[in-house]
Amino acid sequence: MPSTTQDPTAIPDVQAKSDSRNVAIDKVGVKSVTYPITLKTRDGGKQHTVANIDMYVSLPHHQKGTHMSRFLEVLNTHAKPLSPECIMLVAREMKSRLEAESAHLTIEATYFIEKLAPVTKSPGLMDYKVIFEASANCSEDLILRVKAPATSLCPCSKEISAYGAHNQRCEIEAAVRFEGTMWIEDVVEHLEKAASAPVYSVLKRPDEKFVTEEAFDNPKFVEDIVRDLATSLKADDRVTWFEVSSENFESIHSHNAYAQIEFDKRKA
Secondary structure, three states, X not given: OOOOOOOOOOOOXXXXXXOOOOOOEEEEEEEEEXXXXXXXXXXXXXXXXXXXXXXXXXXXXXXXXXXXXXXXXHHHHHOOOEOHHHHHXXXXXXXXXXXXXXXXXXXXXXXXXXXXXXXXXXXXXXXEEEEEXXXXXXXXXXXXXXXXXXXXXXXXXHHHOOOOOOEEEEEEEEEEEEOOOOOHHHHHHHHHHOOOEEOOOOOOHHHHHHHHHHHHHOOOOHHHHHHHHHHHHHOOOOEEEEEEEEEEOOOOOOOOEEEEEEEEHHHO
């Protein structure tokens, strides 16, 4: 007579059950995974920092759920440590391990660059937000996104005022697809060159005078910033596609100014 006692090791796989609603899901997975990452620096060194990671796959209409634990299994198997070189490998393995048509991986980290003050050469660390966006489906795609703070000074204010001109902090951003090697430092240089003046973590009085006058001599609307940045990236042979933007945190208005440009060299 067969036993009616359920096998305690036979744990049901609820996620793998079928779903009758016939609705596919574009992205499902885990968000805000905190994980160490190692980034190579342009001068040949390495920088250890902490990343915030989002991991998603597509889910077909007939499957009830995805297996959340497999995302972390993939990450811990292929990312010791996590580095840009293994980002696409992780995305590819997510797609395979979860038997999905597409996989998406977003990695956000803080990157530090030592900058010398313009006059006194006092050293200081500047922090920049860096985001890697990887996708694996019928093809593979990797985007490097970098955000940098900078200074902008209003050309209109300078033109119409008897003295002075209003200036503000801005956040300039560039997302790039590229061929070959492109360092985070390379993107930062494009970003800061497009502003009225860069910002620094350490400024003595001679430096503050220099930066203030540099911005005054180089006034830019938010439109000027994104146009100059687009022109700079178009001239970089490594870049095949870019999306650039600037948000100027206005000092005399209650709102911010914003501009954005996207350009694909392959379609130009």
